Amino acid sequence: MIPVERTSRGLELLLGPLPVDHRGRWLEAALRDTIRSGRLSIGSILPSSRALARDLGCSRSLVVEAYQQLSAEGYVTSRPGSATFVTGGAGEDEGVRTAHPSGAAPGAGEVRGPGSYDMRPGEPDLSTFPRSAWLASVRHVMQQAPDGLFGYGDPRGSVDLRTILSSYLARVRGVLAPREQICVSTGFAQALRLACDIFRAKGIRRVAIEDPSHPQMRNLITRAGMALMPIPVDEQGIRVDELAKSGARAVVVGPAHQYPLGVVMSPQRRAALVRWARDRDGLIVEDDYDAEFRYDRAPIGAVQGLAPEYVLHVGTVSKSLAPGLRLGWLSAPSKLVSTVMEIKSTYDIHSPVLDQLTIAHLIETGRFDRHIRKVRQQYRARRDTIVEAITAKFPDVRVRGISAGIHVLVELPSDISEDAAVSCAAAHSVRCVGLAGHYAIPGPRTPGLVLGYTSTAPHSLGPAIRALLRGLEDARCAAR
Ligand SMILES: Cc1ncc(COP(=O)(O)O)c(C=O)c1O
Structure with a gap:
């Protein structure tokens, strides 16, 4: 606060x-x-x-x-x-948050209105941004950095940050990438664009993606000139048998916490995915966007650690610190490093250096870990609150994907339609997003809401959930 x-x-x-x-x-x-x-x-x-x-x-x-x-x-x-x-205001109607990732969900029923609670997925609690730690690290950087660091640099970014990331990622995610193979990017979005340009350089034109997935990611891939191959996801993760049938040689997956279903990819599926890549000389883009937030289980390492030569592992600070920083990183197979450097330098020479050095210092001094530990506890409590409140009121509702991340998937019972749930929630001033718009291939499916529980201010979470539940009751009554 x-x-x-x-x-x-x-x-x-x-x-x-x-x-x-x-x-x-x-x-x-x-x-x-x-x-x-x-x-x-x-x-x-x-x-x-x-x-x-x-x-x-x-x-x-x-x-x-x-x-x-x-x-x-x-x-x-x-x-x-x-x-x-x-507690209210029309600020967001006037484009304050134009880039909210969920805003791109076509037909996902995003709700806007004055005085509303924001339960859209995608943003961490921005009030937790570690301002004093950040300031201390900026001060350190400004005092210590030699002048030369402010000049044009390596397209992969600051060697200090890459060195620190190399050991940080090995420690927390089991990623095997020396600093030479790491490239700092403008978040996952730019890393994905970079991956698409790498695919093009390798003659790959078809990219498989989990279905459902983030609409904005699909948009990015098609705008990069790739043909999109949506592959279904089940309780174990992406269907590798379907992936094999698709003929694609590149795939984008979220093994740690699939968006939006929240599925954690099973060990068997991970092994099958790696086999798929080896058999076809394929490439896997691993979206590790919310890997820092694990609640009820030991962290499962990144798939990259199983097959570093086939995986482009991508991390971001968008959930752990703030999306406005626009900072992430890509760990590339050694054979792709020169291509990565060539492409990244055509985008923006390299990412801005000051923030990179600041984050390097935050991680090095343990402040980043402390921040994550603190926020993880708060998010876990919020997750418990939302799951308990929903299941107490609607025992027939299934809340999925709860073991990690900053959103949950609420599967609605058959007598509540997704559109009714979204619009009745809106009538109670709750902005939320339906599941349907996340699918590339339309079809009859269990209706659901993808609910973020970190965008709402902490003191508003209780009222927001109560308002949402009143909305769901109305949706149920309307259907009778
Ligand atoms: C599935 C998924 N991956 C990655 C990201 C992070 O993207 P970026 O690092 O570009 O902010 C998001 C943000 O909402 C996301 O939903």
């Missing part, structure tokens, strides 16, 4: 100067506008009325009145003895 002081210090700047004649409802309107435009996001804590009055140079009663009015309108919530925080 952002400390009260942090918001307080900047708020008067966001609001602008107090007009000379500030009678009427200037403050109320300025605050409303700031919330609606998204400049003050849901979950932000407002300064105390005393602190804001002092910063603005107005009377405290003016601030109290403005807070009361905004509270009545649902923009903020104040409880006696605790802080006032932002």
